[in-house]
Amino acid sequence: MAAKGIGYKEHALTQEEVRQLFAQAVKAAGLRGKKLLCIIPDSTRTCPLPFLFRTMCETAGAEASKLDFLIALGTHPPMNDEAINALLGLTPEERRGKYAKVGIFNHRWDKPDELKHVGTLEADEVEEISRGLLREAVRVEVNRRLDDYDHVCIIGPTFPHEVVGFSGGNKYFFPGVSGPEVLNFFHWLGAMLTIPVIIGTKMTPVRQVVDRAAAFIKKPKLCFSLVIHHGEVYGLYTGTPEEAYEKAAELSRELHICYVPKPFKRVLSCAPKMYDDVWTAGKCMYKLEPALADGADLIIYAPHITEISYTHGKALDAVGYHVRDYFRTRMEQFAHIPRGVLAHSTHVKGIGTFINGVEKPRVNVILATRIPKERCRKVNLGYMDPDQIRVEEFAGREEEGIAHIPKAGEMLYRLTDGSVPRIPGDKDLV
Numbered sequence: 001m002a003a004k005g006i007g008y009k010e011h012a013l014t015q016e017e018v019r020q021l022f023a024q025a026v027k028a029a030g031l032r033g034k035k036l037l038c039i040i041p042d043s044t045r046t047c048p049l050p051f052l053f054r055t056m057c058e059t060a061g062a063e064a065s066k067l068d069f070l071i072a073l074g075t076h077p078p079m080n081d082e083a084i085n086a087l088l089g090l091t092p093e094e095r096r097g098k099y100a101k102v103g104i105f106n107h108r109w110d111k112p113d114e115l116k117h118v119g120t121l122e123a124d125e126v127e128e129i130s131r132g133l134l135r136e137a138v139r140v141e142v143n144r145r146l147d148d149y150d151h152v153c154i155i156g157p158t159f160p161h162e163v164v165g166f167s168g169g170n171k172y173f174f175p176g177v178s179g180p181e182v183l184n185f186f187h188w189l190g191a192m193l194t195i196p197v198i199i200g201t202k203m204t205p206v207r208q209v210v211d212r213a214a215a216f217i218k219k220p221k222l223c224f225s226l227v228i229h230h231g232e233v234y235g236l237y238t239g240t241p242e243e244a245y246e247k248a249a250e251l252s253r254e255l256h257i258c259y260v261p262k263p264f265k266r267v268l269s270c271a272p273k274m275y276d277d278v279w280t281a282g283k284c285m286y287k288l289e290p291a292l293a294d295g296a297d298l299i300i301y302a303p304h305i306t307e308i309s310y311t312h313g314k315a316l317d318a319v320g321y322h323v324r325d326y327f328r329t330r331m332e333q334f335a336h337i338p339r340g341v342l343a344h345s346t347h348v349k350g351i352g353t354f355i356n357g358v359e360k361p362r363v364n365v366i367l368a369t370r371i372p373k374e375r376c377r378k379v380n381l382g383y384m385d386p387d388q389i390r391v392e393e394f395a396g397r398e399e400e401g402i403a404h405i406p407k408a409g410e411m412l413y414r415l416t417d418g419s420v421p422r423i424p425g426d427k428d429l430v
Helices: 017-029 049-062 081-089 090-096 123-129 143-146 180-193 206-214 241-255 313-319 322-330 339-349 375-378
Strands: 006-007 033-042 066-071 103-106 115-123 138-143 151-157 222-228 232-239 257-262 264-270 294-303 352-353 356-361 364-368 402-405 412-415
Touching: 006 017, 006 241, 017 049, 017 222, 033 143, 049 066, 049 081, 049 151, 066 081, 081 090, 081 115, 081 294, 103 257, 115 123, 115 143, 115 206, 123 206, 138 143, 180 206, 180 322, 180 339, 206 241, 222 241, 241 257, 294 313, 313 339, 322 339, 322 352
Parallel strands: 033 066, 033 151, 066 103, 151 222, 257 412, 264 294, 264 402, 294 364
Antiparallel strands: 006 232, 115 138, 222 232, 352 356
């Protein structure tokens, strides 16, 4: 069955259109008397969650015997009650009153007793999916709360994504509510393929891994895949995670990719406050890399950021930021570091070469944050004092190869001619 829904390139859906689509999908899913768990994004995604939360409570809440929400944190830190209330637009009084029976939970990837083994991707299958890049068995775990419900629902946006191609669909299970082994595996697979090759591509080897892992979850699944543009809902598709993702990714490709005629030489990529460490603000590099010239300066401008990663800071201090082959050529040396951390390192540093012990990144990545110069140098990134940057000096200079991106991280930039920077010697596997 194809996904149902509406999507526009020219204007947003009305709230009534969204409500109707929710109501129709809930009715078709047969949720009366069932226990329903909704998986939702955290605060690092642009999404009108307050409206969507209330809409789901009004529609599914009237049908289901139990309605709860699980925040798809991946490896992001857990959210406290204040942050959850802000995420969902709730007052403390509403949490204790009108929505007192609605459970809202953080996913905890780092607590084994909160995870359940649901299957294993065998080595032969991994080798086939990865185009021969990796051969290993991969243990698949998900949040064990899924066992307590009759149906599982995904509600979240779709954007171009650095690891999987486009976000959305089954990605809300992996890494959203998964255990560490599978998420570390497929993040490294994405790093092997590199961001310029994979980002903004609808079907990738990593998407195949995510979809295959989701097949181990033996629950009826309903997905609301949204396409958010300028903070509003331009598209909403319902169906299975695979069906809804397929349609949402098509619209996202139309709305979220900005084509430029020539590569940028210098970019001020401004991180919105929803990215509160470099781990999340790295998207300011990811979404620009395909449109950067060789030797370009990419400045991640985020005066509000004081930390590399609240979850993985110690590991990143230990290994720093490097091009892929710095790690790939000697993986045994870094076996104690989660491969998801190594993947993030290569994603932020960008593509480049590591030959005869000499590392040559294609782009110079510079942090203009509150992270001290000494620490930036320690992790192998450039430094600029954010207080010395005059944002207006970057604006309106695209013809010179200079760009100011006021809210970086969700729009993908590509060259009009379709060319993609690649690491010399890499095969075309996507």
